[in-house]
Amino acid sequence: MGDDAMALWQEANRIEVLAFDVFGTVVDWHGSIVRELAQLAPAVDGDAFARAWREGYRPAMARVMSGELGWTLIDDLHRMILDDVLPRFGLAHLDEAQRAELNRAWHRLAPWPEVVAALQRLKPRYLLTPLSNGNIGLLTRMARRAGLPWDCVLSAEVFRAYKPDPATYLGVAKVFDLPPERVMLVAAHHDDLAGARACGLRTAYIERPLEFGAAHPKDVSPRPGNDLHCRDFADLAAQLGL
Amino acid sequence: MGDDAMALWQEANRIEVLAFDVFGTVVDWHGSIVRELAQLAPAVDGDAFARAWREGYRPAMARVMSGELGWTLIDDLHRMILDDVLPRFGLAHLDEAQRAELNRAWHRLAPWPEVVAALQRLKPRYLLTPLSNGNIGLLTRMARRAGLPWDCVLSAEVFRAYKPDPATYLGVAKVFDLPPERVMLVAAHHDDLAGARACGLRTAYIERPLEFGAAHPKDVSPRPGNDLHCRDFADLAAQLGL
Missing domain, CATH: 3.40.50.1000 (HAD superfamily/HAD-like)
Structure with missing residues (x-):
């Protein structure tokens, strides 16, 4: 040695x-989200969707750390970003149960x-x-x-x-x-x-x-x-x- | 059924x-502390020692919850109580390293x-x-x-x-x-x-x-x-x- x-x-x-x-x-996270989306909405560009969801992450945390938002769990930040991203991919029609389930993709x-x-x-x-x-x-x-x-x-x-x-x-x-x-x-x-x-x-x-x-x-x-x-x-x- | x-x-x-x-x-906790003390100080009444150490636990937490003490980890409360209990069992002579090691008995x-x-x-x-x-x-x-x-x-x-x-x-x-x-x-x-x-x-x-x-x-x-x-x-x- x-x-x-x-x-x-x-x-x-x-x-x-x-x-x-x-x-x-x-x-x-990228591959996992792409696979989840392929199940839910095969016509959507999963690669772009996964990156868009993840891109919202740092700005959302920055809003918490600046004090603009109170202390917020990542589950809730993921959901805020998801609600923002869905319409951009033609998925505004997803209902509450579908959004909650998709948001739990980060647990999986x-x-x-x-x-x-x-x-x-x-x-x-x-x-x-x-x-x-x-x-x-x-x-x-x-x-x-x-x-x-x-x-x-x-x-x-x-x-x-x-x-x-x-x-x-x-x-x-x-x-x-x-x-x-x-x-x-x-x-x-x-x-x-x-x-x-x-x-x-x-x-x-x-x-x-x-x-x-x-x-x-x-x-x-x-x-x-x-x-x-x-x-x-x-x-x-x-x-x-x- | x-x-x-x-x-x-x-x-x-x-x-x-x-x-x-x-x-x-x-x-x-009782049996474990008794065994630790039997190694360290066989002449001491391990049963009484274990119960005395544990008896200090609730009063110590109460001092934190009342605000008299700031937020304190249990490791540190255990040590405060230990320092108080040792002289009552003729163990005031234990040095810093021995006290720290005995205090970690709660990890074991x-x-x-x-x-x-x-x-x-x-x-x-x-x-x-x-x-x-x-x-x-x-x-x-x-x-x-x-x-x-x-x-x-x-x-x-x-x-x-x-x-x-x-x-x-x-x-x-x-x-x-x-x-x-x-x-x-x-x-x-x-x-x-x-x-x-x-x-x-x-x-x-x-x-x-x-x-x-x-x-x-x-x-x-x-x-x-x-x-x-x-x-x-x-x-x-x-x-x-x-």
């Missing part, structure tokens, strides 16, 4: 908690193929938790359905702040009474990782080139600053020595 | 979430013998969560060690209120976007169950006659008002049809 590898290994042994971003990192998102097996490998050594802007109910129902072996479910809902608010990253360390460097954030988004890094957490970037669908490949080239750059969760487990 | 049994069965099928009190209900409490197998039986049909005044870190580490198959970890820490504050019971229903009657609280304490019942939750009482040790048996005779009265978790699973 070279010096660099040894240093990484020693560092990995100090990490106690792996906190995972969920939408895009653990689960394939499928994990990327290697995720569950890799989390099982990581679990004996690390405490595993999501750290998502998704609400606890959404994350818990998703985990039951997908078989995600979380040890607990941490969410923006616990900390009353959305990522990248420092209260979320530091909140994980505080929950487990650990210094921030003993927590690693695992995410497919550089802004999320930058927020965690600024709080002293360790960071692992996960390539998810197809997060926005095969028609819209994402630049997943390495950027400086992250402790690990991983092809997927299997690669993360391997780089952590498991 | 008689009419009463049928009615119960139908009711059980409407319950989606089982929320469990933890200290005394899921885990044997052992479940009652039938608990893990019964939770595994319940899990396919019900969403399982603790609802404890214990903090998230404590509950999560306890669950990893004991193999408690929670779907998520709800705690006073999530709701910033201790049981029996209605914010805790109603908080569980709100997290899962359910009416209160679709959530059942499982507990070995009548005051906890009464709090849940007043909020519209279903309730199951669990007999734990030895919660305070074999020398101090607890009255576990049925009281009116609870939906179920169960000998233990295996009996709970059986009464819920599993």
Whole structure:
């Protein structure tokens, strides 16, 4: 083992908690929403619909964090955005029950193929938790359905702040009474990782080139600053020595 | 199946979430603390020590809820009480590291013998969560060690209120976007169950006659008002049809 590898290994042994971003990192929101829509409305462009729904997410959270909206669960933000998006795709006729059911598609998102097996490998050594802007109910129902072996479910809902608010990253360390460097954030988004890094957490970037669908490949080239750059969760487990 | 049994069965099928009190209900705090103390200080009366430590719990929470103390995690309340109790048992000489380690005994409490197998039986049909005044870190580490198959970890820490504050019971229903009657609280304490019942939750009482040790048996005779009265978790699973 070279010096660099040894240093990484020693560092990995100090990490106690792996906190995972969920939408895009653990689960394939784009593919899942496309499949749900293909069932409900086969004539609609599912790719465009999924991206439109997701594009409303950050502006909606920004309205909460600015105080324009009171504290709002992601389930409710997803529904507000959905009601806004449906008419643009000729789906204004969907009734209340259909909208509620479609909104729960976010509880049914499928994990990327290697995720569950890799989390099982990581679990004996690390405490595993999501750290998502998704609400606890959404994350818990998703985990039951997908078989995600979380040890607990941490969410923006616990900390009353959305990522990248420092209260979320530091909140994980505080929950487990650990210094921030003993927590690693695992995410497919550089802004999320930058927020965690600024709080002293360790960071692992996960390539998810197809997060926005095969028609819209994402630049997943390495950027400086992250402790690990991983092809997927299997690669993360391997780089952590498991 | 008689009419009463049928009615119960139908009711059980409407319950989606089982929320469990933890200290005394899921885990044997008295026996676990007695065993920890026997290792550390064999000459001390472990039974009296365990009860003294636990007796400080309610008064300490009351000081938080009255506003005399700010919001405080149970880990920190346990430590305050421990520092108060140690001199009364001739243990004032314990140093900081020994006190911190002893305080983490609450993270290592052992479940009652039938608990893990019964939770595994319940899990396919019900969403399982603790609802404890214990903090998230404590509950999560306890669950990893004991193999408690929670779907998520709800705690006073999530709701910033201790049981029996209605914010805790109603908080569980709100997290899962359910009416209160679709959530059942499982507990070995009548005051906890009464709090849940007043909020519209279903309730199951669990007999734990030895919660305070074999020398101090607890009255576990049925009281009116609870939906179920169960000998233990295996009996709970059986009464819920599993």
